[in-house]
Amino acid sequence: MTGLAERLKPPALVSFPGSHLGLRWRSLIPSDLGAVAELIRQVEKEDDAIFRTSSKEIADLALGQCGAAPLEVIVGIAQDQGIVALGSVKILASLTEAAVAIVNAVIHPSWRGRGVGRSLLHWQDGRARQMLVEYFGADCELPASIANWVDGHMTDRRRLYIAAGFYAKHMFQVMYRDLEGSESRGPVPEGLHVVPMSEVSFSKLHHVHSEVFADHPLTEARDFWWERALEDYEDRWSFVALSDDGEIAGYCMSGRPAESWIAHGRLEAYINTIGVAPAYRGKGVASAMVSAATHAATQDGMSRIGIDADIKSPTHAQAVYEHLGFLNDRTRVFYSIDQ
Structure with a gap:
């Protein structure tokens, strides 16, 4: 098998989603956690999510590269609403059989249908490829994946992943x-x-x-x-x-x-x-x-x-x-x- 860099072809530069979407993007900072927790809980209620994110999991978003696994989190800020979107990329560092990045996004219902999710997934895909190569090495021959779980009833999100080249690997x-x-x-x-x-x-x-x-x-x-x-x-x-x-x-x-x-x-x-x-x-x-x-x-x-x-x-x-x-x-x- 060829190395990760040749297979993943990470882009040289990955920019935050564009300002044309109406949001200002930056990396998450610890003082964001209260607003992020409110956003996640509001979105999970609106989407009737099967599983709910715990307070510990939300707090762990602030660890970034200091945590047990490489993690990058960005937030999208609306001028009159505060934080309305979040995207994360996490390397599953504990795995030894595969090089895996898990991507996750949370978008306020009022900001859906504007291209935010598509642009955010584009950033996640690029950063996931970069982070996998950075962590495991360009010549690493482990099989690589960029992945996420989606509730079956969330049809819009499933369509978004399929359009971006993901496939339903397991149910x-x-x-x-x-x-x-x-x-x-x-x-x-x-x-x-x-x-x-x-x-x-x-x-x-x-x-x-x-x-x-x-x-x-x-x-x-x-x-x-x-x-x-x-x-x-x-x-x-x-x-x-x-x-x-x-x-x-x-x-x-x-x-x-x-x-x-x-x-x-x-x-x-x-x-x-x-x-x-x-x-x-x-x-x-x-x-x-x-x-x-x-x-x-x-x-x-x-x-x-x-x-x-x-x-x-x-x-x-x-x-x-x-x-x-x-x-x-x-x-x-x-x-x-x-x-």
């Missing part, structure tokens, strides 16, 4: 199960026992997580899932299946999506990541762990629990979750430009 089905009647736990496969996740080393869990998703088509999302799961991790609803000799057979990491609680006025749990080691698949391990999570969340007064299923999963995850009482809600699409 995930968001599913929910009402928790009434989940007071009892299901059976645990013979030779295994289910324990709270806090009883197991997280470094060992991360290693197993990497092995479980080693052959997944979205290698670039593996560590993103892990890091996201840790953001709102709730130990009381998270479990590990262990063999009698202490081997990790599977894990189920659930979270407390506090921003969704506030947005929807409903208490719910969400299984952010779940995996079963290859040697233990087909033995009911996932069912046992989901059962433990639903039982624990019910005991804490949650009204429902969610999970997302890879629609193309070779383990037929969606069918497994349907058998456990989960029903389809909405979809999320992973868009990518691969080089």
Whole structure:
């Protein structure tokens, strides 16, 4: 494979979106965070976003190059409204199998349909190419991607990505199960026992997580899932299946999506990541762990629990979750430009 610079062809210069759009653009500064938080929450409410951005994630936007991964964030400022648009490019530095940049944009509804999103995506594409080459090196032969997740019902945003050359690489089905009647736990496969996740080393869990998703088509999302799961991790609803000799057979990491609680006025749990080691698949391990999570969340007064299923999963995850009482809600699409 040729080097990143030859494949990505980063532009020599990437300018901010033009002033003809009616906005003044500059890099985000810490004092912007209050206005940015207000913008993000207003936009997510307007768009009925499936997942809501946490306060920590918003605060992390100010870290830039000082954070764990290279990150660049710019804001668009209207003369009479303040910050009405935001664009970010983040390198997934923790990945070793691929060079990946995640792009994200937030635009106030009153500023849509004016070309802001298209111009912002053009800046993101150029900066992503530059940052990938800067971070990984011009001669790096890792496969490269510029990517983002888009809620399936956000058709205008999906059209924008498609027009810019992105393609729908993967789709995930968001599913929910009402928790009434989940007071009892299901059976645990013979030779295994289910324990709270806090009883197991997280470094060992991360290693197993990497092995479980080693052959997944979205290698670039593996560590993103892990890091996201840790953001709102709730130990009381998270479990590990262990063999009698202490081997990790599977894990189920659930979270407390506090921003969704506030947005929807409903208490719910969400299984952010779940995996079963290859040697233990087909033995009911996932069912046992989901059962433990639903039982624990019910005991804490949650009204429902969610999970997302890879629609193309070779383990037929969606069918497994349907058998456990989960029903389809909405979809999320992973868009990518691969080089």
